[in-house]
Amino acid sequence: MSEGSGSPRIDTALLVLSGKGGVGKSTVSVQLALALAQAGHRVGLLDIDLCGPSVPRMLGLEGQRVHQCPEGWVPVHLRLPGASSDGAELLVMSIGFLLEGRDDPVIWRGPKKTSMVGQFVRDVHWQRLDYLVVDTPPGTTDEHLAVLEALPVGSACRRRGAVAVTTPQIVAVGDVRRELDFCAKTGLAVLGIVENMSGFACPHCAGCSNPFSSGGGRELARAKALPFLGCLPIDPSLAACLDEGQAAGAKALSSPAQLLAQEVATRLREQLDGEAAAGRDQA
Ligand SMILES: Nc1ncnc2c1ncn2[C@@H]1O[C@H](COP(=O)(O)OP(=O)(O)OP(=O)(O)O)[C@@H](O)[C@H]1O
Ligand code: SF4
Numbered sequence: 001m002s003e004g005s006g007s008p009r010i011d012t013a014l015l016v017l018s019g020k021g022g023v024g025k026s027t028v029s030v031q032l033a034l035a036l037a038q039a040g041h042r043v044g045l046l047d048i049d050l051c052g053p054s055v056p057r058m059l060g061l062e063g064q065r066v067h068q069c070p071e072g073w074v075p076v077h078l079r080l081p082g083a084s085s086d087g088a089e090l091l092v093m094s095i096g097f098l099l100e101g102r103d104d105p106v107i108w109r110g111p112k113k114t115s116m117v118g119q120f121v122r123d124v125h126w127q128r129l130d131y132l133v134v135d136t137p138p139g140t141t142d143e144h145l146a147v148l149e150a151l152p153v154g155s156a157c158r159r160r161g162a163v164a165v166t167t168p169q170i171v172a173v174g175d176v177r178r179e180l181d182f183c184a185k186t187g188l189a190v191l192g193i194v195e196n197m198s199g200f201a202c203p204h205c206a207g208c209s210n211p212f213s214s215g216g217g218r219e220l221a222r223a224k225a226l227p228f229l230g231c232l233p234i235d236p237s238l239a240a241c242l243d244e245g246q247a248a249g250a251k252a253l254s255s256p257a258q259l260l261a262q263e264v265a266t267r268l269r270e271q272l273d274g275e276a277a278a279g280r281d282q283a
Contacts, residue, residue: 023196
């Protein structure tokens with residue numbers, strides 16, 4: 001895809017990372033992308049998890065065919081409930097849309113994965129985006145390096161950063177430390193840490209209780225002097241919506257976890273604004 005001259009088409013690329021699978025990285029990616037779109041931004045959601053692309057399933061987009069235009073792959077446009085004709089929508093692209101019918105990518109070797117992800121990221125025609133949220137595979141993989149290479153600051157995006165997702169338990173927090181080391185080595189700014197599955201949003205009393213430990217993500221943020229972006233509870237109403245492919249439906253958008261995801265998105269935007277202001281001060 002040729003980017004043409006002028007400023008990059010993507011303002012801010014946000015890579016969502018987690019040390020291991022199952023901590024809710026895809027869920028948080030979807031929630032964050034939706035929260036930013038609900039706030040009126042033009043948002044793309046890119047799922048590059050070759051071995052387990054879950055974004056299409058969560059958004060009820062399984063089996064969607066992506067089309068090609070002369071500039072590249074056209075993302076799926078998902079209009080949010082209640083949006084006016086020019087209102088909030090999410091542009092979605094998943095490697096899962098292209099994998100149907102191909103051999104199992106679990107057995108692909110590193111170079112094949114790298115070239116597939118790099119080509120895929122470069123070839124999506126987003127037009128202009130305020131935010132591109134990238135759901136990455138768990139751990140630090142060839143796909144992470146490929147996506148960073150395919151989204152260079154200056155030509156593909158104006159700025160980029162990472163959001164690390166952890167669960168509250170110390171063992172999960174240990175896994176995130178490796179992600180933070182990866183960010184340090186690759187020069188990727190860590191914009192903050194999100195603690196998912198932190199407490200329980202009770203569907204009966206609308207209260208939030210804490211049956212398990214919590215606070216590991218906040219502790220890690222403090223220890224590493226990183227911003228803490230917030231806690232998202234285990235929310236059975238959201239889980240049901242995700243299972244039904246209704247993550248962008250009215251019920252999910254008003255779930256307790258999504259309301260808290262909006263607060264996470266606000267903190268993230270404040271964090272980015274603060275960095276931009278600090279950059280201007282130094283200039
Ligand atoms: N806050 C939450 N409340 C309720 N259920 C959640 C929450 N976060 C995640 N889940 C559920 O946990 C499961 C795992 O979530 P998800 O697929 O987002 O994890 P992941 O870290 O992306 O996993 P993988 O790396 O294997 O793709 C899903 O079934 C999802 O619906
Ligand atoms: S938080 Fe626990 S005790 Fe309170 S209503 Fe919910 S399930 Fe019952």
